[in-house]
Amino acid sequence: MFIELLAFTLLGIILGTATGLIPGLHVNTITLVLIGFGAGMNPYPLAAALISLAITHTFWDFVPSILLGAPEPSTALSILPGHYMLLEGRGLEAVYLTIIGGIGVILLSSLLFPVIIAAVPVIYRNIQLHIHWILILIAAVMILTETGRKIPAATFTFLLSGILGLIIFNSYILPSGIMLFPVFTGLFGMSTLIVSLNRKTKIPPQEMEIEKPQRKIVFSGIVKGLFSGSVVGTLPGIGAAQAAVLTQEITRKKDYREFLISVGAINTVVALFSLISLYTISKARSGAALAVQQILPDFGFNEIIVLMAVALIAAGISAIVMLKTTKKIVDAIQKINYSIFTAMMMVFLLILTAFLSGLAGMFILFVSTSIGLIAPLTGIKRSSSMGVLMLPLILFYMGIM
Numbered sequence: 001m002f003i004e005l006l007a008f009t010l011l012g013i014i015l016g017t018a019t020g021l022i023p024g025l026h027v028n029t030i031t032l033v034l035i036g037f038g039a040g041m042n043p044y045p046l047a048a049a050l051i052s053l054a055i056t057h058t059f060w061d062f063v064p065s066i067l068l069g070a071p072e073p074s075t076a077l078s079i080l081p082g083h084y085m086l087l088e089g090r091g092l093e094a095v096y097l098t099i100i101g102g103i104g105v106i107l108l109s110s111l112l113f114p115v116i117i118a119a120v121p122v123i124y125r126n127i128q129l130h131i132h133w134i135l136i137l138i139a140a141v142m143i144l145t146e147t148g149r150k151i152p153a154a155t156f157t158f159l160l161s162g163i164l165g166l167i168i169f170n171s172y173i174l175p176s177g178i179m180l181f182p183v184f185t186g187l188f189g190m191s192t193l194i195v196s197l198n199r200k201t202k203i204p205p206q207e208m209e210i211e212k213p214q215r216k217i218v219f220s221g222i223v224k225g226l227f228s229g230s231v232v233g234t235l236p237g238i239g240a241a242q243a244a245v246l247t248q249e250i251t252r253k254k255d256y257r258e259f260l261i262s263v264g265a266i267n268t269v270v271a272l273f274s275l276i277s278l279y280t281i282s283k284a285r286s287g288a289a290l291a292v293q294q295i296l297p298d299f300g301f302n303e304i305i306v307l308m309a310v311a312l313i314a315a316g317i318s319a320i321v322m323l324k325t326t327k328k329i330v331d332a333i334q335k336i337n338y339s340i341f342t343a344m345m346m347v348f349l350l351i352l353t354a355f356l357s358g359l360a361g362m363f364i365l366f367v368s369t370s371i372g373l374i375a376p377l378t379g380i381k382r383s384s385s386m387g388v389l390m391l392p393l394i395l396f397y398m399g400i401m
Contacts, residue, residue, distance in 0.1 A: 020060025101264025162391025225265020
């Protein structure tokens with residue numbers, strides 16, 4: 001049993017590395033494939049693969065988001081710190097900082113595990129009648145933290161994506177298990193690739209030596225990431241993007257390094273807390289956690305302990321492999337023809353969407369891509385497109401739907 005669990009944990013790490021490195025390839029897509037191929041098999045190794053996939057993805061997806069998201073120099077002041085550092089030739093350092101955040105927060109979460117599992121149900125019981133107000137508050141923060149002239153565009157994007165979500169969730173266009181794939185592929189995958197292709201992205205020469213951050217910055221970033229990530233990881237419909245917006249307002253103006261450590265921590269802790277929420281309040285807050293809930297309906301203490309160990313193994317191996325290989329990846333990325341690579345990824349996503357969801361999925365992909373393009377073209381945060389989940393959930397918890 002142990003060997004089988006370890007083997008499937010390694011499989012999840014391999015798959016999570018692939019989803020992290022390939023822009024637009026979502027964890028939920030591979031989750032669906034794993035569930036399909038794993039029908040009838042022992043659910044515990046399959047659950048291990050799903051959790052290691054989700055945790056590993058949170059480490060590796062910073063590589064393309066930082067290194068393949070090179071913006072124009074004229075927009076440097078309005079972009080995320082990771083891209084700013086990339087323009088300065090410090091993209092490798094930016095990726096390393098997210099690794100520190102990810103591995104640090106999973107170690108801290110493990111140490112605080114008894115406190116966390118005791119606190120989450122108590123907190124949730126006290127906020128569950130007010131979730132719609134919390135979601136409204138987070139949406140307001142997301143929109144109002146834009147500069148004045150961008151607030152209307154952010155509001156419009158939030159509402160438009162929310163209307164798309166309402167239509168999809170209240171229709172039978174696609175089966176529930178696959179409906180979000182073309183939506184997120186369009187909003188965050190295809191739209192990003194189209195903009196990158198149009199910009200003729202060229203990555204500036206990168207420094208291969210990095211400056212180690214101060215311990216107090218590391219500790220502060222990890223703690224802020226744990227707090228922000230645990231809050232949104234317990235609530236429905238929001239995730240790392242929203243937590244990053246909240247944290248950015250606190251840390252961005254102080255230190256880019258602290259912000260990137262926090263974002264790395266948030267990404268990992270949101271995935272981890274989706275598992276903790278499944279155990280403590282029986283709520284699956286991610287596609288991987290939902291799949292685990294389906295294959296392990298009697299999810300108890302033994303299951304959470306085993307899968308927490310799997311998460312630790314996946315995080316440790318991912319961090320080690322990234323530290324050993326990221327320099328080579330940075331060197332290789334500087335040599336590739338980015339336009340050809342982007343075009344190939346777009347074709348891949350089109351084929352995958354057609355295969356998984358047919359003509360209906362292709363139509364949803366077209367619509368969601370159109371909405372997803374609003375953010376980069378107007379300079380607002382992409383998190384505004386999370387209205388696709390947040391608006392339906394706000395209306396649901398208000399009792400309107």
